[in-house]
Amino acid sequence: xxxxxxxxxxxxxxxxxxxxxxxxxxxxxxxxxxxxxxxxxxxxxxxxxxxxxxxxxxxxxxxxxxxxxxxxxxxxxxxxxxxxxxxxxxxxxxxxxxxxxxxxxxxxxxxxxxxxxxxxxxxxxxxxxxxxxxxxxxxxxxxxxxxxxxxxxxxxxxxxxxxxxxxxxxxxxxxxxxxxxxxxxxxxxxxxxxxxxxxxxxxxxxxxxxxxxxxxxxxxxxxxxxxxxxxxxxxxxxxxxxxxxxxxxxxxxxxxxxxxxxxxxxxxxxxxxxxxxxxxxxxxxxxxxxxxxxx
Amino acid sequence: xxxxxxxxxxxxxxxxxxxxxxxxxxxxxxxxxxxxxxxxxxxxxxxxxxxxxxxxxxxxxxxxxxxxxxxxxxxxxxxxxxxxxxxxxxxxxxxxxxxxxxxxxxxxxxxxxxxxxxxxxxxxxxxxxxxxxxxxxxxxxxxxxxxxxxxxxxxxxxxxxxxxxxxxxxxxxxxxxxxxxxxxxxxxxxxxxxxxxxxxxxxxxxxxxxxxxxxxxxxxxxxxxxxxxxxxxxxxxxxxxxxxxxxxxxxxxxxxxxxxxxxxxxxxxxxxxxxxxxxxxxxxxxxxxxxxxxxxxxxxxxxxxxxxxxxxxxxxxxxxxxxxxxxxxxxxxxxxxxxxxxxxxxxxxxxxxxxxxxxxxxxxxxxxxxxxxxxxxxxxxxxxxxxxxxxxxxxxxxxxxxxxxxxxxxxxxxxxxxxxxxxxxxxxxxxxxxxxxxxxxxxxxxxxxxxxxxxxxxxxxxxxxxxxxxxxxxxxxxxxxxxxxxxxxxxxxxxxxx
Numbered sequence: 001x002x003x004x005x006x007x008x009x010x011x012x013x014x015x016x017x018x019x020x021x022x023x024x025x026x027x028x029x030x031x032x033x034x035x036x037x038x039x040x041x042x043x044x045x046x047x048x049x050x051x052x053x054x055x056x057x058x059x060x061x062x063x064x065x066x067x068x069x070x071x072x073x074x075x076x077x078x079x080x081x082x083x084x085x086x087x088x089x090x091x092x093x094x095x096x097x098x099x100x101x102x103x104x105x106x107x108x109x110x111x112x113x114x115x116x117x118x119x120x121x122x123x124x125x126x127x128x129x130x131x132x133x134x135x136x137x138x139x140x141x142x143x144x145x146x147x148x149x150x151x152x153x154x155x156x157x158x159x160x161x162x163x164x165x166x167x168x169x170x171x172x173x174x175x176x177x178x179x180x181x182x183x184x185x186x187x188x189x190x191x192x193x194x195x196x197x198x199x200x201x202x203x204x205x206x207x208x209x210x211x212x213x214x215x216x217x218x219x220x221x222x223x224x225x226x227x228x229x230x231x232x233x234x235x236x237x238x239x240x241x242x243x244x245x246x247x248x249x250x251x252x253x254x255x256x257x258x259x260x261x262x263x264x265x266x267x268x269x270x271x272x273x274x275x276x277x278x279x280x281x282x283x284x285x286x287x288x289x290x291x292x293x294x295x
Numbered sequence: 296x297x298x299x300x301x302x303x304x305x306x307x308x309x310x311x312x313x314x315x316x317x318x319x320x321x322x323x324x325x326x327x328x329x330x331x332x333x334x335x336x337x338x339x340x341x342x343x344x345x346x347x348x349x350x351x352x353x354x355x356x357x358x359x360x361x362x363x364x365x366x367x368x369x370x371x372x373x374x375x376x377x378x379x380x381x382x383x384x385x386x387x388x389x390x391x392x393x394x395x396x397x398x399x400x401x402x403x404x405x406x407x408x409x410x411x412x413x414x415x416x417x418x419x420x421x422x423x424x425x426x427x428x429x430x431x432x433x434x435x436x437x438x439x440x441x442x443x444x445x446x447x448x449x450x451x452x453x454x455x456x457x458x459x460x461x462x463x464x465x466x467x468x469x470x471x472x473x474x475x476x477x478x479x480x481x482x483x484x485x486x487x488x489x490x491x492x493x494x495x496x497x498x499x500x501x502x503x504x505x506x507x508x509x510x511x512x513x514x515x516x517x518x519x520x521x522x523x524x525x526x527x528x529x530x531x532x533x534x535x536x537x538x539x540x541x542x543x544x545x546x547x548x549x550x551x552x553x554x555x556x557x558x559x560x561x562x563x564x565x566x567x568x569x570x571x572x573x574x575x576x577x578x579x580x581x582x583x584x585x586x587x588x589x590x591x592x593x594x595x596x597x598x599x600x601x602x603x604x605x606x607x608x609x610x611x612x613x614x615x616x617x618x619x620x621x622x623x624x625x626x627x628x629x630x631x632x633x634x635x636x637x638x639x640x641x642x643x644x645x646x647x648x649x650x651x652x653x654x655x656x657x658x659x660x661x662x663x664x665x666x667x668x669x670x671x672x673x674x675x676x677x678x679x680x681x682x683x684x685x686x687x688x689x690x691x692x693x694x695x696x697x698x699x700x701x702x703x704x705x706x707x708x709x710x711x712x713x714x715x716x717x718x719x720x721x722x723x724x725x726x727x728x729x730x731x732x733x734x735x736x737x738x739x740x741x742x743x744x745x746x747x748x749x750x751x752x753x754x755x756x757x758x759x760x761x762x763x764x765x766x767x768x769x770x771x772x773x774x775x776x777x778x779x780x781x782x783x784x785x786x787x788x789x790x791x792x793x
Contacts, residue, residue, distance in 0.1 A: 047444060047751045050426040133595035134612065151533070156544070156597030158770040244544025245597060246767030262415045263755040264422055 037270045044267035052267070059271040069272065071247050072255045073279075079162065079251060080230045083169050087226060088219070090170070091177025096207070098178065099185045109182070112175040120172065124239030127168035131155055131240075138167070155241050158248040165236050165249055173229075177222055184218030185211070220291035224284060231280050252276045356701055356718075358398045359694040362464075366689060369462055370403025373682040377406040381420045382436035384411045385493045385669065386621060386706035390699040391690055399689050405682050414438060418754065421445065430676035433683035437489055437670045439480040440757070443658075443749045446483040449672035452490050455684050462681055464688040471693060471710045473737075479660055479746040480668040489672025490691050491709035496744060497555055497665040498735050500608065500623055501615035503639040505535065513641045514615070517559055520644050521588055527614045528591035536593045539613030541604040544766020547758045548600035551665050553765055555617060556588075557581040558661035558745045561648025565656030565748055571787040573761075574780035577648070582768070582776040589769065597769055609634060617643055619667070620736045624705030628727035636725040640732035643743050655748070662745030668709070705729050707736040752790050760786050 009017045041059050043052040063069055094112075098105055115123070131138050133153040142148040154164040188211070196206050212219075234253040237243060243250035243258075252272060260269025382388040392409040400406055412420070417436055424431050425448045437445050456463045469490065472481075476491035499520075501513055506523070509530055514520035524537025541548035554564065562577030572578065589596065593612055596603070605622045607613040609632035616622075620640065629635035643663035650661045671691055673683040689695055696708045697716040705728050713719055714737050723731040747757065761783060768779035 045422075045426075047422070050422075128598075134593060151594035153595045153597055156595065156770065158767075158772065241598075242543065242545045244546075244763070244766045245770035246544055246763060246772050248770070258759065261419055262758055264419065 037274055040267055040270035041274055042267070045264055047264065055267060059268050062268060063271050063275060068247065068250070068255060069252070069275075072250045072252045075162065075247075075249060076231060076233070076251045076253075079166065079169075079233055080227065083166055083173075083230050084223065084227055086166075086170050087174050087177050088223065090174045091222070092181050092219075094174070094178045095181035095185055096211075099182060109179075112178055115172045115175050118172065120235035121239050123168050123172045124165075124236040127164070127171070127236075128155070128240045131164050131167075156245050158245050161241050161245060161249050165240050168236050168240065169230075169233070173226065177226065180218060180222045181215070184215050188214050216291070220287070223291075224287060227287070228280055228284060231276070231283075356698055358395070358698065362689065362692065362694050363398065363402050365464060366399060366402035366685070370405060370682075370685060373679065373685065374404025375406075376404075376679045376682040377408060378433045378679060378683050378686055379408045379410070379431060380434040380436065381410045381412055381417050381432050383414045383417055383438075383669070385495075387493050387690070387696075387699045388436070390702040390706075391695075394702055395695065395698060399686060403682075403685065405686065407686060415754075415758075424674065424676065428676045430674060430678045433674055433677035433679055434687060435489065435672045435674050436492070437672055439666065439668050439670070440747055440749055440753050442481065442483040442488040442670070444751055445672075446486050446488045448675055449489055450675060450680065450684070451487045452672070452687070453487055455673065459681065459684070462684060464685075464692055467688055467692055468712075471712050473709060473711055473740055475740050475744050476666075476668060476709050479666060479744055481670040483658075483749070489670035490687070492669050492671035492691060494666060494668040494707045494709050494736075494740065495619045495621050496667070496707060496736060496739055497551075497617055497643055497663065498620040498623070498732065498739050499615070499617050499641045499643050500620075500626070500638055500732075501641070502608075502611075502634065502637055504637045505531070505614045513639065514644050515641075517556075517584060517644045517647055520615070520617070521584070524588065524591050524615065531614075532591075533593075535611060536607075536613050537591050537615065538588055539599070539604045539607035539616045540589060540592050540596050541599055541601045541618065542589065542592075542596050542766075542769060543598055543600045543603070543762075544770065545759065545763045546600050547762060548604075549762040549765050550757045551601075551667065552617070553581075553585060553761065554745065554747065555643070555663050555665045556585045558649065558665075559644065559646040559663045560584060561646065561650055563650045563655040563661050564659055567654055567656055569656035571784045571791075574777065574784045577650075578780055579776050582765075582780060586769075586776065597766070608638070617663075620732055620739075621706055623732040624727065624729045627725055627729040627731075630727065640735040642735055642739050657748030657750045657753075658746070659748040660744070660746040662743050664739040664743040665745045665747075666740070700730060700733075701728065705733065707733060707740070711737075752793075755790055756787055760790055 040052075042054060042056060044055045044059065045051070046053050098109055098112075118126075127138075130136050131154045133139050133151045133156075139148060139150075139152055139154060142152070143150045148154070148160075152160070154160045192210050192214075193206060196210060201209070232253050233251050234257065237249050237251050237254050238257075241249045243254050253276065256269050256272035256276065259265045259272060380388075388409060388411060392411065396407045396409070410420075418438070418441065420432065421435055421437075421441075424435075425445065435445060435449055437449070452469060456467070456469065472491050473494075476494055477487070480491050480494070481488050499514060503513075505511075505527060506513065509526060511523045511526065512519070514523050520538070527535065527537035541552050543549055557564070557573060557578055560577050560581035562573065562575060562581050564571065564573055566572045593607055596607075599607070601618055601622075604613075604616050604618055605625065608616050608622070609626055611633045623638065623640050626632050626638045627635050646661075646663055652658075652660045655661060671687055673680050673687055677683050691709070693710050693712050693716070696710050696713045697718045700706055700708050700713060700716075700719050701722060705722065708714060708719070714733055719730050719733065722728055723733070725731070747753065764779060764783035764786065767773060768776070773779035773782065
């Protein structure tokens with residue numbers, strides 16, 4: 001291309017030369033895989049013929065009748081709700097506590113961010129060891145507190161396994177909420193608080209009437225980001241329980257991965273992934289509307 | 296004494312001397328008889344006593360000059376070729392990848408790229424390779440349960456030997472592979488789907504010191520295994536338990552251990568009509584037995600695969616396990632475990648009854664010695680099948696297998712002659728990489744080996760349907776073994792229907 005042509009494009013008013021690289025990346029890495037996934041959900045890999053066979057809606061019908069999928073969806077929702085609720089409450093509480101310029105708080109804030117750089121699989125391994133019924137610190141503490149019997153295998157007990165996985169999740173991601181909430185708290189204006197203080201408002205009233213309304217957008221963004229991540233949970237479950245015992249910690253992502261890569265059911269795996277994507281999109285858009293999040 | 300035997304003997308003598316099991320005078324006398332003086336070996340006593348051992352070990356573990364000469368001769372036309380192999384992390388693949396392939400590459404000029412992956416990823420890569428016929432991988436690592444699926448995608452090694460005599464390795468001796476392994480791992484109908492490459496197999500490993508202390512004999516039957524394990528847990532628990540299992544819900548490990556119990560109680564997974572029969576009378580008895588055994592296992596066993604099981608024995612938490620023989624050399628390593636020299640290996644417990652292979656479906660062979668072997672084969676889609684064939688012969692010849700066994704920490708060879716190789720026998724002493732358990736492995740392969748059925752749905756059944764169902768049972772989700780096995784049976788029926 002001649003230099004003159006390049007110059008002409010560079011100084012033109014058209015946005016397309018500048019949008020083109022990003023559009024190309026989106027098409028290659030997002031649009032095409034999405035369309036391919038939709039196409040794949042109407043096909044299935046047949047090991048004997050070594051090829052994909054058109055199966056119409058059978059993968060979607062199978063999904064509807066698949067009790068494992070519904071069980072995994074239930075587990076995913078439970079995980080999502082419990083983790084998000086605890087992370088928001090704990091995150092906000094810690095953020096309020098740390099929102100002060102006291103000696104050592106700077107270091108504390110820095111330490112908090114350290115959990116975020118640990119890969120989730122490693123965090124899962126750490127908590128797997130910490131929950132070992134024989135030498136793990138968590139069963140020991142719970143035994144000392146009289147909450148669990150000695151040697152209770154948390155991750156191998158149906159009623160406790162999901163809680164065992166959630167501990168790792170909450171430990172690692174609550175600091176993320178803390179950091180976001182703290183950034184929001186630091187940006188709040190001081191005048192409303194001064195006025196409320198003169199009017200004799202209590203700390204709780206100030207939090208409820210001022211902090212929460214003014215922080216609503218920040219909270220909404222945090223909830224949206226964490227919510228999407230939580231619905232795709234895979235690492236902790238894979239490392240700590242492999243979905244067990246039985247199916248008590250089986251999530252949709254783990255199920256989709258297993259169907260796709262372990263059993264080579266590429267079509268059904270695509271159907272599961274698409275379903276997960278649709279649920280996330282619907283939930284996220286509903287939330288954006290309800291919370292009136294503006295980007 | 297030929298050169299090979301002389302070196303092997305010297306290695307053994309040196310090993311004993313360095314370990315303090317032989318005095319200096321005896322060592323020097325023996326070494327001089329073998330024609331190697333201390334000075335000639337570059338050894339200085341006193342200050343660097345281990346240098347000789349290391350230097351000699353390296354010399355000892357080099358491939359045979361004959362093999363290298365053959366590789367140089369036949370490999371010339373293929374210099375510059377690159378071969379690819381996707382494999383699970385197994386002792387042979389790891390030993391070849393980290394220490395041995397350099398000899399092949401130097402001699403032939405052929406570059407070998409080995410991708411070490413989790414088993415399901417190997418299956419995925421091979422499936423994609425055969426589906427596309429691209430020949431991305433020249434060599435296929437084929438798990439024993441995939442033989443049927445890939446039987447038409449690889450060369451039958453017997454045909455390769457006959458078709459290209461100029462590329463056939465002298466003394467390769469394909470008949471040297473243990474017949475039970477050829478039948479159980481590498482054969483589908485009349486075709487050889489490669490040659491036996493790796494043979495992890497269940498043997499009985501127990502703590503001899505604990506057994507002796509409590510006046511117990513090595514468990515020869517399932518009843519003895521249970522009563523011994525109960526006695527140990529009662530006497531030494533909760534510090535030490537009688538038995539450790541591999542019972543992680545939803546993991547293939549649980550299915551492996553369960554099949555051993557099932558086969559040992561006269562049951563089978565499928566009957567001759569290809570119907571799941573794990574819920575028949577024998578199947579229920581097996582699960583009842585497994586349930587009783589679990590009661591005396593350490594807490595947390597429901598979260599262990601074979602790794603947790605091995606760790607339990609290695610750390611002295613459990614006194615016995617029926618598991619992969621590959622653990623044994625690890626247990627003998629004093630730098631890694633608390634039980635070096637304290638464990639013994641014996642054949643698996645004798646079955647209460649044993650169903651005949653012809654009464655089972657999909658090529659299932661009942662036997663308490665559950666095997667998880669694999670084959671190595673040349674892909675029909677390879678762009679360099681001749682170079683791949685050279686590599687395959689080298690990787691599975693007796694000389695390389697002996698080196699793999701010595702370097703790979705006492706893994707079980709797939710060739711009969713390697714069990715008698717002096718280099719392998721020289722390691723039959725207490726210590727890291729011991730081979731003292733290999734006679735038991737060999738006997739188990741010959742007499743007690745059990746092989747899983749071979750069908751396309753087996754990956755899902757063995758890694759999900761059965762271990763998830765069993766996991767639910769052990770977590771208390773079913774009222775009885777019968778209810779659990781019936782549910783598993785109905786789920787398998789659904790899987791089989793597609």
